[in-house]
Amino acid sequence: MATEHETTDDGADEESPLPLGVSVAAAAVAAAVVLPVLWLVRTGLSVGYAEALALLTRPTTVQVFVNSAILVALTTTTCVLIGVPLAYLTVRTDIPFRRFWTVVVSLPLVIPSYVGAFAFVSAFGPQGGFQRFLAPLGIERIPEIYGLEGTVLILTLYTYPYVYITARASLKSMDTTLIDAARTLEHDRWEAFRRVTIPQIRPAVAAGALLSALYVLADFGTPSIMRYDVFTRVIFVEFGTFGRDTATLLSLQLVAVTLFILWLEARVRGEERTTAGGRSRATLSLGAWRYPAMGFATLIAGLALAVPVVILLSWLGTATASVNQSLAFQWSYVTNSVVVATAAAAVAVVAGLPVAYLSARYDGFLPTAFERISYVGYAVPGVVLGLALVYFGSQYATPIYQTLYLLVFAYVIRFLPQSVGSLRASFLTVDPELPEAARTLGQTSAGAFRYVTLPLVAPGLFGGAALVFLTTMKELPATLLLRPSGFTTLVTHIWTAYESGYFGQAAIPALVLLFVSGLSMLVILRQEGYDVK
Amino acid sequence: MDESQDFSRRPNRRRFLQAAAAAGIVGVAGCNTPGEGTETSTETDAGSVDGDTPEQIGSGRSPFGDRDISDGVSMQEMPDLEGELTLYSGRGQALVGELVSFIEDLYPDFTIRPLYNSAAELVNQIETEGQNSPADVFYSVNAGALGALEDRGRTQSLPQEVLEFVPASFRASSGAWIGTSGRARSVPYNTDTFAESDIPTDIMSFPDVSAFENELGWAPTYSSFQAFVTAMRILEGEEATRQWLTDMQDLGVSQYADEFQVARAVADGEISAGLTNHYYIQRVLARRGLSAPLRTTFTQNDAGAIFNVAGACVLDTAEDDTLASNFVRHLLSAEAQDYFARTTFEYPLVPEIEPIGRLPAIDELNPPEDLDLSQLSDLEATIDLLRETGVL
Numbered sequence: 001m002a003t004e005h006e007t008t009d010d011g012a013d014e015e016s017p018l019p020l021g022v023s024v025a026a027a028a029v030a031a032a033v034v035l036p037v038l039w040l041v042r043t044g045l046s047v048g049y050a051e052a053l054a055l056l057t058r059p060t061t062v063q064v065f066v067n068s069a070i071l072v073a074l075t076t077t078t079c080v081l082i083g084v085p086l087a088y089l090t091v092r093t094d095i096p097f098r099r100f101w102t103v104v105v106s107l108p109l110v111i112p113s114y115v116g117a118f119a120f121v122s123a124f125g126p127q128g129g130f131q132r133f134l135a136p137l138g139i140e141r142i143p144e145i146y147g148l149e150g151t152v153l154i155l156t157l158y159t160y161p162y163v164y165i166t167a168r169a170s171l172k173s174m175d176t177t178l179i180d181a182a183r184t185l186e187h188d189r190w191e192a193f194r195r196v197t198i199p200q201i202r203p204a205v206a207a208g209a210l211l212s213a214l215y216v217l218a219d220f221g222t223p224s225i226m227r228y229d230v231f232t233r234v235i236f237v238e239f240g241t242f243g244r245d246t247a248t249l250l251s252l253q254l255v256a257v258t259l260f261i262l263w264l265e266a267r268v269r270g271e272e273r274t275t276a277g278g279r280s281r282a283t284l285s286l287g288a289w290r291y292p293a294m295g296f297a298t299l300i301a302g303l304a305l306a307v308p309v310v311i312l313l314s315w316l317g318t319a320t321a322s323v324n325q326s327l328a329f330q331w332s333y334v335t336n337s338v339v340v341a342t343a344a345a346a347v348a349v350v351a352g353l354p355v356a357y358l359s360a361r362y363d364g365f366l367p368t369a370f371e372r373i374s375y376v377g378y379a380v381p382g383v384v385l386g387l388a389l390v391y392f393g394s395q396y397a398t399p400i401y402q403t404l405y406l407l408v409f410a411y412v413i414r415f416l417p418q419s420v421g422s423l424r425a426s427f428l429t430v431d432p433e434l435p436e437a438a439r440t441l442g443q444t445s446a447g448a449f450r451y452v453t454l455p456l457v458a459p460g461l462f463g464g465a466a467l468v469f470l471t472t473m474k475e476l477p478a479t480l481l482l483r484p485s486g487f488t489t490l491v492t493h494i495w496t497a498y499e500s501g502y503f504g505q506a507a508i509p510a511l512v513l514l515f516v517s518g519l520s521m522l523v524i525l526r527q528e529g530y531d532v533k
Numbered sequence: 534m535d536e537s538q539d540f541s542r543r544p545n546r547r548r549f550l551q552a553a554a555a556a557g558i559v560g561v562a563g564c565n566t567p568g569e570g571t572e573t574s575t576e577t578d579a580g581s582v583d584g585d586t587p588e589q590i591g592s593g594r595s596p597f598g599d600r601d602i603s604d605g606v607s608m609q610e611m612p613d614l615e616g617e618l619t620l621y622s623g624r625g626q627a628l629v630g631e632l633v634s635f636i637e638d639l640y641p642d643f644t645i646r647p648l649y650n651s652a653a654e655l656v657n658q659i660e661t662e663g664q665n666s667p668a669d670v671f672y673s674v675n676a677g678a679l680g681a682l683e684d685r686g687r688t689q690s691l692p693q694e695v696l697e698f699v700p701a702s703f704r705a706s707s708g709a710w711i712g713t714s715g716r717a718r719s720v721p722y723n724t725d726t727f728a729e730s731d732i733p734t735d736i737m738s739f740p741d742v743s744a745f746e747n748e749l750g751w752a753p754t755y756s757s758f759q760a761f762v763t764a765m766r767i768l769e770g771e772e773a774t775r776q777w778l779t780d781m782q783d784l785g786v787s788q789y790a791d792e793f794q795v796a797r798a799v800a801d802g803e804i805s806a807g808l809t810n811h812y813y814i815q816r817v818l819a820r821r822g823l824s825a826p827l828r829t830t831f832t833q834n835d836a837g838a839i840f841n842v843a844g845a846c847v848l849d850t851a852e853d854d855t856l857a858s859n860f861v862r863h864l865l866s867a868e869a870q871d872y873f874a875r876t877t878f879e880y881p882l883v884p885e886i887e888p889i890g891r892l893p894a895i896d897e898l899n900p901p902e903d904l905d906l907s908q909l910s911d912l913e914a915t916i917d918l919l920r921e922t923g924v925l
Contacts, residue, residue, distance in 0.1 A: 060920050241912040242681045244657045327627050394662040485646035496626045
């Protein structure tokens with residue numbers, strides 16, 4: 001945690017030079033993220049200009065590009081439209097069973113989107129369970145679930161929590177006295193929300209939306225199951241034909257698209273302000289609106305959670321009939337998953353601190369560059385990142401190749417933006433004058449950070465760690481490529497069972513995954529409870 | 534359940550019934566599919582279906598004790614295995630994990646470190662690892678991936694006595710790799726809609742069959758499908774293949790993510806026929822019971838009937854090539870060959886071991902003559918063609 005100590009001696013003057021220690025730490029993190037991309041560039045360059053151009057201008061490539069863009073835009077929009085109201089409801093209103101809803105609407109994040117997609121197809125596809133249920137009523141066709149609409153639906157249901165969690169962390173640590181002030185200035189509630197709350201949470205919402213957008217861009221499983229042609233699919237097909245070079249080239253194109261999205265997000269993020277730390281827990285009384293509010297939360301959580309859980313349970317019921325011995329469930333899968341996910345979460349938060357801190361507190365090229373760079377690993381498809389690290393590991397880091405160290409390293413590169421985004425949003429809500437004040441009262445810079453800044457950013461810190469933990473738990477492609485031989489996690493086991501058609505055997509690990517991840521969510525919420533109040 | 538023997542000759546029957554009484558047909562099809570879900574709830578214990586040999590399909594019992602294996606070479610007669618072996622398996626753990634553990638457990642001083650992933654990713658991984666690859670043996674789902682490694686000079690020749698286990702057409706002429714089990718391209722069809730005689734025996738004539746309109750399914754991202762198109766390119770030429778792909782799309786062929794899905798969709802009646810490897814049909818039948826309205830047929834002597842192999846090679850980075858090639862030899866043992874027949878529903882390649890299920894014997898199949906399986910690794914031109922025609 002050496003970096004944290006460094007972070008405190010800067011005060012908060014945006015004109016002051018960058019603190020050296022933090023900058024070095026952030027630069028090191030950025031360099032680590034760039035490493036796999038360098039391999040991409042290297043391999044991409046070897047493809048040759050003519051072929052590269054032909055490939056990128058092919059009509060089908062253009063078509064999937066357009067498809068991807070539409071999918072990302074639609075999904076991100078719906079994520080914001082669902083995530084922000086839910087965050088507001090669970091932080092700022094007197095919605096009954098608030099803690100319950102907080103947990104429940106965060107939970108879809110624990111379900112891998114490809115499992116969700118398959119469950120939906122299983123339930124709502126042609127000849128699916130839902131149609132059979134309706135068949136006696138004479139209903140022979142239900143609306144087509146495949147295609148763009150279905151893909152947007154699934155990806156929204158399983159990525160809106162990114163927006164929800166970052167928006168929620170920001171709302172929690174936001175100073176509500178400002179709203180009171182706005183109210184005394186005779187703004188109505190909506191006006192106060194628009195003029196005070198929205199600008200305050202915008203960076204966090206933008207960060208969450210960015211995570212959703214990048215997830216959608218890099219996801220292969222869902223569009224594939226939902227039969228919607230996107231970018232990642234072309235890459236997948238190339239890999240399937242041993243066209244490693246071409247796939248790499250296309251991945252570079254995907255990285256370029258990511259950079260564009262990052263640029264876009266920076267514009268949406270808007271003017272950021274830092275304010276005093278959270279005080280006052282004024283809540284909005286919903287009155288009769290409680291019921292529609294609960295209905296909204298129930299609808300979202302019901303669709304996202306109940307459908308896969310019911311499907312998984314129905315698979316469970318059929319698992320006993322034909323048990324495949326080599327697919328018998330073992331508890332070591334749970335331990336393996338939890339160990340690597342915990343390690344990845346811890347490292348990602350520590351690595352994210354200097355990057356987030358610099359970016360929140362300082363303007364200028366380097367802080368911005370470090371933060372932007374930290375997102376790049378997130379957009380490289382898992383399979384490409386995995387291969388890049390296979391190359392790096394087997395050529396330059398043989399002692400850690402096919403060990404858990406390299407695996408955790410991959411997770412950190414891939415999910416760093418989740419901790420950076422969350423931490424950064426929290427740093428922005430801490431008034432820089434607070435640690436200053438602590439120092440005038442005789443605290444060391446480290447002490448000021450420890451006793452003032454850290455507790456205030458704790459929600460973001462735990463939120464970030466939680467995101468990394470949960471996404472690591474369900475990460476698949478990089479795990480398959482980088483895990484040590486014989487190392488099985490919950491998802492690799494689910495994948496093995498699902499891929500070979502033994503769905504019954506996928507049910508137990510999937511339900512355990514849901515349970516463990518759900519538990520972690522509870523722990524985090526509890527932790528937050530006494531850190532910020 | 535009683536639908537299985539009802540071989541309607543009228544291709545339009547299904548559409549008629551669907552319009553008139555969709556609920557009814559769904560109800561009948563759903564007889565052996567209690568609960569909800571599509572295929573998953575139908576994992577009925579195939580052992581409970583009464584009948585003869587095929588009832589063993591998919592049983593959870595040990596794959597090594599259920600039928601007499603009188604021919605072939607037993608593992609007992611093979612050289613002992615000793616030491617550590619890193620196996621990169623492009624075949625799933627669910628399918629071959631039991632076999633791998635069995636071989637490992639047979640010898641006290643033998644350890645296998647398996648790494649399971651898709652064959653293509655493992656080929657890319659081996660290539661990326663270069664000379665630092667820890668892999669000793671690569672076990673592949675298809676000849677294409679093995680051929681790809683051979684093309685890149687990453688294989689070493691297997692001993693002649695290992696190669697001689699299978700007929701020459703099921704191994705690389707260079708001796709770089711050997712097939713361990715076989716997979717035939719096939720046509721699954723729904724018996725509620727079609728009779729076997731409704732399915733043409735010539736793959737090139739499929740687009741001309743009006744009854745196939747909007748009734749066919751395929752999985753173009755699947756490697757075996759791509760191998761099939763590659764074979765068509767080689768056998769019929771680029772232009773004819775392009776035309777065929779275009780005509781098939783005009784016919785309204787449905788696209789699926791994998792061939793297991795195609796076979797399930799045919800059994801569900803979502804489509805009436807498709808293009809899949811033969812064992813996907815067997816797997817669906819193993820779960821739903823033989824009463825499911827799904828049967829296998831084959832085209833004759835054309836790309837639609839190619840017979841590909843799963844197989845293995847010893848890598849140039851293998852630490853102990855004798856151990857590695859002796860491990861490959863074990864995959865050709867009578868026990869392993871029988872395991873493939875009963876557990877993965879593939880064709881054993883060692884001639885003495887019989888296939889299982891409602892499958893014709895290997896010599897009753899009519900794959901195209903004079904097609905070298907190694908040629909099927911040439912996928913690039915196939916992908917280009919699939920792209921140009923808009924299939925991918």
